[in-house]
Amino acid sequence: MRDLAIGELAGTTGCKVQTIRYYEQIGLMPHPPRTSGGQRRYADEHVSRLAFIRHARDLGFDIEAIRQLLALADQPDLRCGEVDQIARQRVAEIDTKIEQLAGLRSEMKRMIRQCKRGRISECRIIGTLANPAFTYWR
Amino acid sequence: MRDLAIGELAGTTGCKVQTIRYYEQIGLMPHPPRTSGGQRRYADEHVSRLAFIRHARDLGFDIEAIRQLLALADQPDLRCGEVDQIARQRVAEIDTKIEQLAGLRSEMKRMIRQCKRGRISECRIIGTLANPAFTYWR
DNA sequence: CCTTGAAGCTCTAGTCACTGGAGAGTTTAG
DNA sequence: CTAAACTCTCCAGTGACTAGAGCTTCAAGG
Numbered sequence: 440m441r442d443l444a445i446g447e448l449a450g451t452t453g454c455k456v457q458t459i460r461y462y463e464q465i466g467l468m469p470h471p472p473r474t475s476g477g478q479r480r481y482a483d484e485h486v487s488r489l490a491f492i493r494h495a496r497d498l499g500f501d502i503e504a505i506r507q508l509l510a511l512a513d514q515p516d517l518r519c520g521e522v523d524q525i526a527r528q529r530v531a532e533i534d535t536k537i538e539q540l541a542g543l544r545s546e547m548k549r550m551i552r553q554c555k556r557g558r559i560s561e562c563r564i565i566g567t568l569a570n571p572a573f574t575y576w577r
Numbered sequence: 578m579r580d581l582a583i584g585e586l587a588g589t590t591g592c593k594v595q596t597i598r599y600y601e602q603i604g605l606m607p608h609p610p611r612t613s614g615g616q617r618r619y620a621d622e623h624v625s626r627l628a629f630i631r632h633a634r635d636l637g638f639d640i641e642a643i644r645q646l647l648a649l650a651d652q653p654d655l656r657c658g659e660v661d662q663i664a665r666q667r668v669a670e671i672d673t674k675i676e677q678l679a680g681l682r683s684e685m686k687r688m689i690r691q692c693k694r695g696r697i698s699e700c701r702i703i704g705t706l707a708n709p710a711f712t713y714w715r
Numbered sequence: 716c717c718t719t720g721a722a723g724c725t726c727t728a729g730t731c732a733c734t735g736g737a738g739a740g741t742t743t744a745g
Numbered sequence: 746c747t748a749a750a751c752t753c754t755c756c757a758g759t760g761a762c763t764a765g766a767g768c769t770t771c772a773a774g775g
Contacts, residue, residue, distance in 0.1 A: 444742090446751065456752085457734060465732090476741045478752055498681050502732070523692045526685055533682045537675055543636050544671045551664050582771090584722060594723085595763060603761090614770045616723055640761070 443481040452489045459489065467492055467506065499529065581619040590627045597627065605630055605644065638667060 449456045462468040468489060471479045488509075495505045504525060511522055587594045600606040606627060609617045626647075633643045642663055649660055 444751075445753095455734075458732085460753095461733060474741080476752085477754095478741065496732090498685065499678075519692055523689060526689050526692070530682060530685045530689070533678050533685065537678050537682070540671050540675050540678070544668060544675070547636065547664055547668045547671065551661060551668070582723075593763080596761085598724095599762060612770080614723085615725095616770065634761090 441482050443486070445479050445481070448481045448485060448489065451486060452493055454489060454493050462489070462492060465502070467502065467509070499533065500525075504529075579620055581624070583617050583619070586619045586623060586627065589624060590631055592627060592631050600627070600630060603640065605640065605647070636667065637671065638663075642667075 443451070445456050445459055448454075449459060459468065463470060468485065471481050471485060473479055491509070491512075492505055495508065496502075500508070508522065508525065511519075581589070583594050583597055586592075587597060597606065601608060606623065609619050609623060611617055629647070629650075630643055633646065634640075638646070646660065646663060649657075
């Protein structure tokens, strides 16, 4: 698991090649060593750092939060309360998102139920969407 | 409720002024009549069209889907099955998102539980995020 | 009628987190 | 040694807005 080309790193982490180069460019990933021909070669530490980044992204952390987390991780003598805080905040955000989506879902279902599959002029979906009164759920 | 300036339209629909101009630019909103001085003036039809767009956006439809919906609505003799289809697809997308978020949420909670509030070197949050095995929930 | 300040105008550029393509160079298996 | 597959850099584009500069127009009060 050493000296991976960028495509292999991409393969093992499920991250696209361009995305890895992008992360390097914005300073989330370090500049890796290069071959004499100029190609990037990655080691295990890069694999786990990228896995960290991807996983955090998938969890919905934005780049700035990940940068903080990485900075924290690079100074292991700090207390982890700060990390914990960021995570708790994320859970709260996730809860809000889930609630919102559940609301949207029930409104969509309601609209579909009302759709009589007739002509569009009778279609309740468009009518509902056009009605400014139906913004209660925001 | 006639001859609204762009700011008044923005006020009644909860949409920003720049966003309205943007919608006009990309062809979602029509070019409204202008005063002799070049300012846009809107009528009731614009209010409901913009309300439709905003509501659909809030429900998570993307611009392209809204464009389709509007095109459909402009031809009231078509059957509404197509509209129904678009809405059903949206529900499926919402369901997927909710599932994903629920998965993320439980992992975040687990990470928080494991955080012993000690040093980061013992903090399970960063370790968990760095572990490529923890991608099961995707 | 005139002034004044809020609101409008266009145009350009920036945001976030990538994604895609052109055109050239490098690596590796057979 | 060749050919295919991969990688390089650089630049531009995506979606859905958002912000700002610098200027013009509108409407209400005096």
